[in-house]
Amino acid sequence: MPDDQSAIPARDAKRLFAGLAGAPALLLAVSGGPDSVALMWLAARWRRALAQGPRLVAVTVDHGLRPEAAREARDVKRLARSLELPHHTLRWTGPKPGTGVPAAARAARYRLLAQAARKHGATHILTAHTRDDQAETLLMRMLRGSGVAGLSAMARETERDGVLLTRPLLDISKAQLIATLQKARIGFADDPTNRDRTFMRPRLRALMQMLAAEGGDARNLARLAARIARANAALEVLVDGAEHYLALKSExxxxxxxxxxxxxxxxxxxxxxxxxxxxxxxxxxxxxxxxxxxxxxxxxxxxxxxxxxxxxxxxxxxxxxxxxxxxxxxxxxxxxxxxxxxxx
Structure with missing residues (x-):
């Protein structure tokens, strides 16, 4: 991949979606921010280059927490239409919790995305989590005292509610995605909650600037998460063997x-x-x-x-x-x- 400040060329973008060409349909989770807009644009360009490929369906979840969200969903719809992609807005309705809003919103988002994937016959939900998100997730879980499995952070692909949740941009920096959109002259939304330090992730982003000066940048933190994930996979193999051994010995x-x-x-x-x-x-x-x-x-x-x-x-x-x-x-x-x- 190119350096963190350069746009992603088409030849490298193809590798991001390797293994997905045979899927019947892919659901793209697009909030309107730079990461997810870049995901949609890269996926649409990849799909156009295929003789045959999966249907792409873009979906935006409006949590009803910010007045700007409806306008951002309309902007995504316009961009999706220009890319010849169908787009649907999903809304999180009902009362909202007084505390733990980010976690509740995340759970609602994945529930709505899984429902939409099943409706459209999509086997995969593609999200725009980046290397920066991976580093933040690792830090959050470290601070919470997670075990080895938790410190593996986000996997490239996991099963959720009968659908595969795929993160094709997990090795890509946010800066690369912004550079890619700027080169293509594509606009994106700016969510102010990403800078609201009443939430944990924005506080960690500020902390990461200091960690980077000591070598703890997103690249190194993501590499650490990958190494822990490798160790976790090895441990799971050992647990499989131990479980089988105990079953044999105890019948x-x-x-x-x-x-x-x-x-x-x-x-x-x-x-x-x-x-x-x-x-x-x-x-x-x-x-x-x-x-x-x-x-x-x-x-x-x-x-x-x-x-x-x-x-x-x-x-x-x-x-x-x-x-x-x-x-x-x-x-x-x-x-x-x-x-x-x-x-x-």
Whole structure:
């Protein structure tokens, strides 16, 4: 790829969408900002160069949080029309939360995008996350004390609500995308919330300017996230093997029960992941939080410490809609009874 300040040439743009030519349709998430407008323009240029290729459908989500959003959606529609792309505006309706607005808006956006993808027969949703976004995500998760999986930051492709969420610009800087639009003389919107320091990401952007002076620029942070992702993938392979081994030894193919002695001698990271997998598999309250799984494992270790082969160790706890128990030398994990509604 060219340097961070130069436009993306057509020959390099083709590589951004490699592997997507066989899809029946692609949904482009376009807010109107420089990143997503560049995504739409690059994708349209790529599609025109193909003899046959996927249908492209541009979608803008209006969260109803800023009065300018409706005008920005109309601007995207005009640009999409000039690129011969269909465009649809999706609206997040209903009451908005008083706190946690960015997270709620993000959840609503992905829900609406997945619904639109299914409606238009799209197998992939393309978003315009950049290398800068990857670096910010890594910093956010570091500050929150995320584990190895969280520090992998954003993957190039993940499954969400039955649709593949794809980030083709993850190795590209925002500066490159702006340079590309400027060369093509294409305008874009400026969202003032991107500079509103009441939100965490804008504060991190200001912090990154100081980190860059010490070598912690977006390129190096994104490289770190990629290396952590590589380590995380290797750990997952080890966990697959450990899970298979425990199932063979215990003749339990459900993955919800372990021999306590075999489980106890495995490395802590493997045990945390095995435990979380089993809880997430049978629990009915969403994914278990890593910190709570670590606390549970410490309680299990305390229950098992010095008792294996000597006297019966027992434990029973619930987490994320699963019940975890130790009895008769086995760790068992099953669905917890539904919580009773509290009487007023």
């Amino acid at each position: 339990d193919n459900s993955g919800t029960g372990f021999d306590a002695a075999l489980f106890a001698v495995m490395p802590e990271e493997i045990r945390v992941r095995l435990l979380k997998r089993a809880i997430d598999r049978v629990g009915h309250e969403g994914p278990a939080e890593l910190g709570k799984v670590e606390t549970l494992l410490a309680a299990m270790d305390e229950a098992l410490d010095g008792t294996l082969g000597k006297r019966e160790s027992r434990l029973k706890q619930t987490l994320a809609g699963a019940v975890i128990s130790i009895a008769a030398g086995r760790i068992r994990i099953g669905p917890a009874p539904p919580r009773r509604a509290r009487s007023r």
